[in-house]
Every structure is written in structure tokens, then in C-alpha cells.
Amino acid sequence: MMSDFGRVVEKIRGRQGSVICLGLDPRWEGIPREFATTASGGSRTKAETFAAYGCSVIELLKQGLAAVKIQSAFFELLGPPGMAALAEVRKYAEGQSIPVILDVKRGDIGTTAEAYAEACFGGSSTDTICACTVNPWMGSDAVRPFVTRAQAASGMVFLLVKTSNEGSRDFQDLRVDGKPVWEIVAEKLRQWGEEWNAGANLGAVVGATHPRDLVRAREILPNTLFLIPGYGAQGAQAKDLRGAIKPDGSGILVNASRSLVFPWGEKREAPRDWQEALTAALHKMQADLGGLSP
């Protein structure tokens, strides 16, 4: 059982062998200078530059991508023009038939959650599908409105089960009768999927920086699509992902943000041959992940 989002991801894997999710986290300093000016020599706003670079990266790497994850924070920082830029990048990816994950990490209840969910899924055109990330801390009534809206849109909600950062130890690893809290979140995810008849619409974020946790998460959630951050700049490697792959080779989206979008370092000036640098970074990741097939 898969959502349309899951089906497209799986189709891309079947066709191109790709499980790579491009994480678009635009940082001003790292964007090649040429994007700050238009073809006619005028200067772009910061938001326009973010949009132009985002679309160019997608265009350049699209043959190797199973999904694009857009980090909302960097666009929100630019105010209303930033939100327009985010919509433009999203539309561009959707136009290339690449599934989009809005990395918003929202979490709220009732009509507020409905509004956030509508802001995500309602922004998608009818013939495209998308997903968003959701924080589980507030519990079932904070998660369900997102899932309900995802179901209507044949999209997905990726719950933050176990994140890749060091601070994830603080609360996610607390032990309840010997079991870490994040495992209880994973169990709830499975239970909600059954109760709400929405197993296809619920995915899990599980960080690659915790390889043993990936194995355990797959045991608890044998059929769930995992969105895996932590690869690349955060230090995880292909071998760390083995435990998360399903027997048929499916079940994961491996996100790389900085290492794919700014392989020269996001705070350094981009080299003249930035296009070669991007494709080289993609090929390196493809080669690294190539040995993963079961």
C-alpha cells in the first residue's frame, strides 16, 4: 500500500535507481554570484536569487533525484518575497515531476493544524503530490489534521521520529520502561496509520547518524517510507543506511542538503565551475549509495 507520493518515489527508484532527496537550504554566501543578476544585467532581490539558484540546481541534478526537500526557514527569513520564492521553486520541481517535501516541521492542534496543512498541501497543483515534515511532540490531535489533509492530496506526512542532531538525545532517547521515547513515537505512527487507515500517508524521519536506531525503526515500521537526514555534511555514510532498506531495496529517501547544494562549503564563494562541482557531488553520492542494493 502506497500513497501517490510513495508510488512516484518508488517509480523513480525503479527507473533511475535513485533514492536521493535534494535538500534545498539556500544560503546567500554560497550561491554563485551570477545568480544575483538577471540575463539583462539587472540585479535580483535575495529572494529572486534563492529561487533562481534553487530551480537551476533542480534542473542540473534532476536525472538523479527521487525527491526535493525544501527547507522553509531560509525562505521565511526573507518575508513575503521569500514565500513567493519558495512557491516558485516548488512549482519548478513539480513541473519536472519530482515529488516535493516541504520541510516545515510544523506541529499544532485543531483548526491551526488544518491551516498549516492547507498551507502545505493546498499549495500544490491538483496533478502533483507533495509531503511535509511534522513534529509529533503535541500528540495525536496535532498529527491527525496533517494526515487527513495528506490523504485528500494523496501526499505524505513525515513525522520526526528520531532526528539526526546531537540534541535528539535530550528527550527522544529518554527511556520509558527501558524503551526510548522515539520508539514509542514509531509505535504510535504505526498505530495511527492503522486506526486512521493512513499507513500509506505516514512516513518517518529517522536520522542516519544513528545506524542502530535505523535498524530498530525498520523493525517497528517494516512498510514505512523513511526520510533519512544526516548523510553528507552531518557525517553519515552509505553503510550506515543498510539497516533501513527494505528487502526489495525500497523504503528510503536519503537527504543531502549542503553536500549537494554547496559542495564548496555554504559559506564560501562558489567556484566558476559550480555546475561541474554540483554534478560531481551528485555522482559521488550516487556511487556511494550504489553499493546499497540488496
Add this chain to the structure above:
Amino acid sequence: MMSDFGRVVEKIRGRQGSVICLGLDPRWEGIPREFATTASGGSRTKAETFAAYGCSVIELLKQGLAAVKIQSAFFELLGPPGMAALAEVRKYAEGQSIPVILDVKRGDIGTTAEAYAEACFGGSSTDTICACTVNPWMGSDAVRPFVTRAQAASGMVFLLVKTSNEGSRDFQDLRVDGKPVWEIVAEKLRQWGEEWNAGANLGAVVGATHPRDLVRAREILPNTLFLIPGYGAQGAQAKDLRGAIKPDGSGILVNASRSLVFPWGEKREAPRDWQEALTAALHKMQADLGGLSP
């Protein structure tokens, strides 16, 4: 020790006796029809209507308000024009010297958290102060960038310690060695405040729908400013708040959203005498809370 945000809140309490936080959650259906048209008879966009009504509610009730909490979701739903409307409402409240809490419930790490924090605190003019709500699930490295930015702006971060919704039982109430997870979050909040020398910049969201938890939260956090949702539409009453007040009568902001902004019901058409209905709702809340003084 108080942040400038805390000082303003306390000054308003001293001068006006108010601990009321107006929760602005604009819903299209409940807004008086006249706000959909301008003075010259033209029609406003939805976002413009949200802004106009939000500013009017603040203007009408400002003598009784200790803070204004703006719910970001309903503005985000309207896209870039909605974000411009949020900025307008915020500016209006700040112009009236009312502290603003941006209810964004964000949570992310590193430079992403910095971007979210900058989007909140950077949007404030230099002589005003603000706060935002932050989700603790991802741990210390997801909280700290918000706190660092709040410190620079003399503002505050309200951590979601124990929320007012039913689903808060799912994970916040799980017991670790007999102690609920939310209490461990409260203890971490205190510890981080000390370690980061930021006790003045860290507040706690603790729902009024759990009166016993309010008492316990105050024991763990004797000096922390609590932002208390759940009053009014969610069913909590003044007596439920007693346990959270500090001996000198300070320490709480009691939020009311729907019951103050749409006392006629947020999905019903507003009555002609909507202004009287709003002030009556404020007076009712003031009378109800009046008996709280220690």
C-alpha cells in the same frame, strides 16, 4: 531577573492589573462583514481583512492586554500576502507598546533554527521586544539558537513544556522513572537557563487544562514566566490557574483566543454590535481573573 519582554509584561500587570494575552487566530467566517470592504467602498483581500480586523481588535481591547499572541498558521495559509498581513498586525501591536508573541511553534537545528529565529526576532523594530513559541522535541541544539537570538533582542522563547490539548498525553505524559517527560523538559528548561545565562529569556507554555500540572510546573520553575493556553474556549477557568501564580501575583500570561476574538463563535456571522461583544468578553475575562490576586 527579567528580560525586557518580561519587564514590559510585569509593568503592564502593575499598572493595569492585566495578565491577559489576546490570541489572534483570525478565521474568515467570524470576521464582521464590514472588514471585507474599505472606507471608500472597495473590497479588501482576505489578507487585508485579517490585518484590518486584527488591528481593530487590538485597538479596541488594548487597555486590558498584557500581550498579543499572533497565530502564524492562519496568516501563512494566505501565502505571501498573509505574511505581510501578519507583519502589519505585529507592527500595530508594537506601536501600542504591547509585547507580541509569535506563535510559530518552530523547532529545527543549527543554521535552520537561526533562520527561523531571525525571521521572528529580526522582524521586530529595535525599540520593541517580542517572543516566540518553540517546540522542544529536537533538544538543546534546536532550542539554543532561538534563545541566543532572543537574548540579543531582549525577548523571550516560550518552550512547549505541557500543551493544553488532549493529545499531549501521548508523549508528554509518558513516565520516565515515574516522572512524566514534560517534567524533564521543564527541568531542562531550568538547566539551560542557568547554563546559557538565559533564565530571563526562557518561558514555558503550560496548559490551563491540567491544573495539577500547573502546580508542579511552578514547583520546578519558580521564576519562569508561563504562557498559559486553554482558558476560555478550551474549558479552563480562573481557579485552574491558581497554582501557577507566583506569591507576588506575577508569573503568568493567560491566553484567550477564540473567546476574545470571536465571542459569537468563530464560524458564525458576527453580530452588528461586535465591538460591544468584544469588550464584554474582555470584561468577563477580567472579572473572572480578578479573583486571582494573591
